[in-house]
Structures are given as C-alpha cells and as structure tokens.
Amino acid sequence: MDKVAIVGCAQTKYEEDKIDLTYSELVFDVVKQLHNDLGISNDDVGCVITSSNDFNDGRTIANMAIQDAVGSVRKSESRVSGDGAFAFVYGAMRILSGSYDTVLVVSHCKCSEVNQYLVNNSIFDPYYQRHLGLDQISSAGLMANMYMNKYGITEEQAAKVAVKNRKYALSNPYAHLQKEISIDDVLNSKMMAHPLKELDLPPFSDGAVAMLLTNEEKAKKLTDTPVWLKGYGSCTDAYYLGHRNMTDLIALELAAKTAYKMAGVTNPLKEVDVFEVYDAFSFHELMIYESLGLCDKGEGGKFIDEHFDSQLPINKSGGVLSSNPTMANGLIRVAEIATQLMGKADKRQVDGAKLGLAHGMNGICSQGNCVLLFGGE
Amino acid sequence: MSKTRKGQEDIFEIKWKTDLPYRYSIGKLAVKFFEELKENKKILGSKCPKCEKVHFPPRAVCADCFIKMTLDDMVELPPRGTLEGFTVVNYPFTDPSTGGIRPFPYGYALFKLDGADTYTMHFVNETDVTKMKIGQRVEAVFNDELIGDLTADIPYFRIIKEEE
Numbered sequence: 001m002d003k004v005a006i007v008g009c010a011q012t013k014y015e016e017d018k019i020d021l022t023y024s025e026l027v028f029d030v031v032k033q034l035h036n037d038l039g040i041s042n043d044d045v046g047c048v049i050t051s052s053n054d055f056n057d058g059r060t061i062a063n064m065a066i067q068d069a070v071g072s073v074r075k076s077e078s079r080v081s082g083d084g085a086f087a088f089v090y091g092a093m094r095i096l097s098g099s100y101d102t103v104l105v106v107s108h109c110k111c112s113e114v115n116q117y118l119v120n121n122s123i124f125d126p127y128y129q130r131h132l133g134l135d136q137i138s139s140a141g142l143m144a145n146m147y148m149n150k151y152g153i154t155e156e157q158a159a160k161v162a163v164k165n166r167k168y169a170l171s172n173p174y175a176h177l178q179k180e181i182s183i184d185d186v187l188n189s190k191m192m193a194h195p196l197k198e199l200d201l202p203p204f205s206d207g208a209v210a211m212l213l214t215n216e217e218k219a220k221k222l223t224d225t226p227v228w229l230k231g232y233g234s235c236t237d238a239y240y241l242g243h244r245n246m247t248d249l250i251a252l253e254l255a256a257k258t259a260y261k262m263a264g265v266t267n268p269l270k271e272v273d274v275f276e277v278y279d280a281f282s283f284h285e286l287m288i289y290e291s292l293g294l295c296d297k298g299e300g301g302k303f304i305d306e307h308f309d310s311q312l313p314i315n316k317s318g319g320v321l322s323s324n325p326t327m328a329n330g331l332i333r334v335a336e337i338a339t340q341l342m343g344k345a346d347k348r349q350v351d352g353a354k355l356g357l358a359h360g361m362n363g364i365c366s367q368g369n370c371v372l373l374f375g376g377e
Numbered sequence: 378m379s380k381t382r383k384g385q386e387d388i389f390e391i392k393w394k395t396d397l398p399y400r401y402s403i404g405k406l407a408v409k410f411f412e413e414l415k416e417n418k419k420i421l422g423s424k425c426p427k428c429e430k431v432h433f434p435p436r437a438v439c440a441d442c443f444i445k446m447t448l449d450d451m452v453e454l455p456p457r458g459t460l461e462g463f464t465v466v467n468y469p470f471t472d473p474s475t476g477g478i479r480p481f482p483y484g485y486a487l488f489k490l491d492g493a494d495t496y497t498m499h500f501v502n503e504t505d506v507t508k509m510k511i512g513q514r515v516e517a518v519f520n521d522e523l524i525g526d527l528t529a530d531i532p533y534f535r536i537i538k539e540e541e
Contacts, residue, residue, distance in 0.1 A: 117470060117471060118471055118473065121473055126399070126401060127403050128407075128434040129498065131472075131474045131527070131528050132498060132499065132528065133472060133473060134485070134498065135470070137466075137468070138464060138485055141464030141465075141466070142462045142464050142485060142487050142498070145463055145464050146487070146511075149462070149511050191467045192466075192467055193464045193466050193467065194463075194465045194467070195464075195506075240434075240495065241487070241496070241498065242433075242434075242495045242496035242497045242498065243496075
C-alpha cells in the first residue's frame, strides 16, 4: 500500500454549550489553527472531506453551510454523514488515488443546538420502533443488561471504566468533563436506564476537530513527526437491535481482525501501545476490550479489575465518557492517536508509543465500526 | 427573539419550530401486519423461504440469504415470548408520538416471541428491575379497541408470573 500520513491535528476545547460560536465559526477556528500550526495557507489544501449530521445541524446537506470555514469554495469537498473516523478513511482514499497531495479532514458537532434524545430516537424506524421512544441511552441500557447477565459483569467493574476515563481527562486540556470521580460516585449517581447511571454515560458536547493528510513525499516537507496509516477495517451489523447479538460486538471484532491483518498485528495487547476507543457508555468499553482481542469473550470485567490500578493506555484523552461531540468522536480518536504517536500529547503522553489504534462508530449500540491502526516514526 | 446571558455577554436567541411531515411507504408486509393486528388481533412475522428464519417485526429482506420475502411468507406468531433483556427508563423523554413529556419510570423488554428467531422490543409492565429476570415469560396485552397501531393496540407486554 502507498503511504498516507497525518501531519497535523487541531481540536477545540469540548464544552457543553458553545452558544457564542456558529458551527461554521467553530469549524473555522480549528481549521485556521491547523493552518497556523503547519505554516500553510488554504492554497496548500488539495481537497476537503467533512463529517457531520444533518439532524444535528438542522439543515439538509449541512456541509454546504461550512464551505467558507473549511476553505473549499470552488474546491473539491465531499462529506461523510456519519462518524468522523469514516471521513478519515474517505480522505485517506483521496491521497491513495493519487489525485490529491493534501486532504483536509474535518468533523464538527454541536449537541447543544438540538434535543439529542429526539435526534437519536429518529435512528429507529418510524412505524415499528420509534414511538417506543428508544434512544441511545435506553438501548444502551438493554445492551448493558444483556451483557451483564450473560457474563456476570458487575456495575462496579463498569464504573471503573468511567473512573479511569474521567481521571485521564484531567490531563487532556480539550476534555469537556474535568472532575475526578470515584467508583461510589458512579454507583450512586442518578439511575438513567438500568444498569446505567448518569456517570456511566457521556455528556453532550460541542466541538470540532481537523487534520491534514498527505502522501509520503509531501509529509517530509511538512513535519518531522508524520503518523502513518498502517491498517484499516470496518464492519457494520444489522440495523434492528433485535437482529443482532447484543452481548458481543461482532461487527467490531470483524473490523479489528481486518485492520490487524493489514498491519501485521497478531497480539494487540502486546503490540499496540495506545488505544482510543468510542466508549459510548461504561459497559461498552468493557465489550470493546473483548472485541479488540485484548481479553477473551466475557472477560472485559476481569480485564478492568486487573488493569485498574495501572496506567492502562486506553482512552488517555478521557474518551467519549469525558467529551462527546457525537459525530466528531471517531475523528477525535484518530487525532488523539496521531498526537500520541507524534509524541506531542504532553501530560497524557504514553512514553515511547509507536503503534496506536483508533476506533470510530456509527449508529446505536455499535452498529457500524471503523478500526484504524497508525504507526509513528 | 429573546436575550439570554452567557458570561458577561448578551446573546440573542431566535427560536422557531418547523413541521416536516413525511409520508413513508411502510411496504406491503407492514400493511398486512397492521391490518391483521387491527382486524383479527393477530401478530405476524415473516419467514425466509430459504433459511426459514422467522423475523419479527416482519422484514422484507432476509439479510442472511439476501432474498426478498413476500406476503406469502408471513406467518402468525403467538402473543407470548421469553424475556432476553430489560431496562427501566428513569429520565424524562419527549414522546415522539405526542411531543409531550412521557411519564417515567417505565420498563422496556427485549424478548423473542415463541417461534421467532429475532428479538423485538416493547414496553413491559414492570419498573422494579429486581422483579425481572432473563428467561421470564411475557405476554402481549391488547387494547379493547384495535386501530392498527403497534403501541396503541398493544400498549405493553406483561410478565407472566410463575404461578400462572
């Protein structure tokens, strides 16, 4: 495979309500910062791939409204209406096609601008399921309940994920929630959809992320610390929750296998130095450990018990449980891994990280999964 | 237009509400499903003619065999099943049918109707999670008047107590 490099990333601070910025301004700030960091101008950007969601932005083809902010007026731009990790893949393909030397990939989301429960409820079909009122929290409650029952996972084990990620968020200046919590805090927080309490779930956040991709030749001119795409796999499960195995993230497992094969990874726990995963709720991260092959099926709880007191290199950013601008989450995972592999993650840096994994996700309960592996210099 | 404050700045908010009605095709299988529910109090699924997997709610395409199911492939299912998962929702939710806030807490069950190969979800008449366990039997509770609407005609499933 020809090489695709990430040469720079920029993120906003994630916050509850960026009411002082339009989403176009939000995107502009992060793109301009990327230009400044790399010492480039908009003329150096070949084409643009964005990721956003029309229901969230309240406009159809919502990417049309940010063409000025991403610098693509009279340029090639295309959008992924879904998680930002898939926008990264689209951008990488534009480099691999040989048509463009540089691709700007941007994802944004302002959860504050619309009722997220209704947006998530609109994922469900409008005649059999939507009027039941299912959303991302209640369907996650069902999944967590079934996973707990099948494998004997405890609420305390899941709480440890939230405690770990919220603690890590203290070292990430971009993280939305920056307050340390205890296992008891999680267990005693308000019950939302059994067994999920308020602190088992992410906040809703506003924010944006941008990065520049390029080819091998150009990468050397733009940075001393390029990060290379090493492996990719994606896999999508059935639309109806009732048509899936709700206790194992089969689609993520298949996506990971494909990505590991491409990158030549046989023992991910040993070979991958740093992971950023889409932890949509605390139990979900335990399920992700299993699907990524970090432990056996049903052992996610045991895995967190064994590693809770160590510096587990999973979601050092604080993960989605700390910052959740939904559509941008996958591209944030990619940006965090790139930052780690560049050695620029400051207080959250995993020393000597050479190989990293980023996981993005679309839909309810891990329907669509994207696994990306990256290597540093 | 109204003014709110964030920090020291005045911020103008402009609020508007837009109706965006859709006229979905629900397909022949769903029409049959809702007709049978209304006229005969029957619950139908669709059975793949190749792998014989029974889908509920009825689906038009079997993903495993990649073939289309027709009205001839619809099969009746009993209004009873087995609980496979549950949760109790304990936060205010805007009811998508009415636009109002739905009373909470309320229970959700994920279950397999007898003879179906897929799970389905519905409300369940239990809000105490300690009284629910996987493997319990559930049964549809029908409304007296049937109008061909899933949640109106079957407002919830009830947990069948062991002594029954």
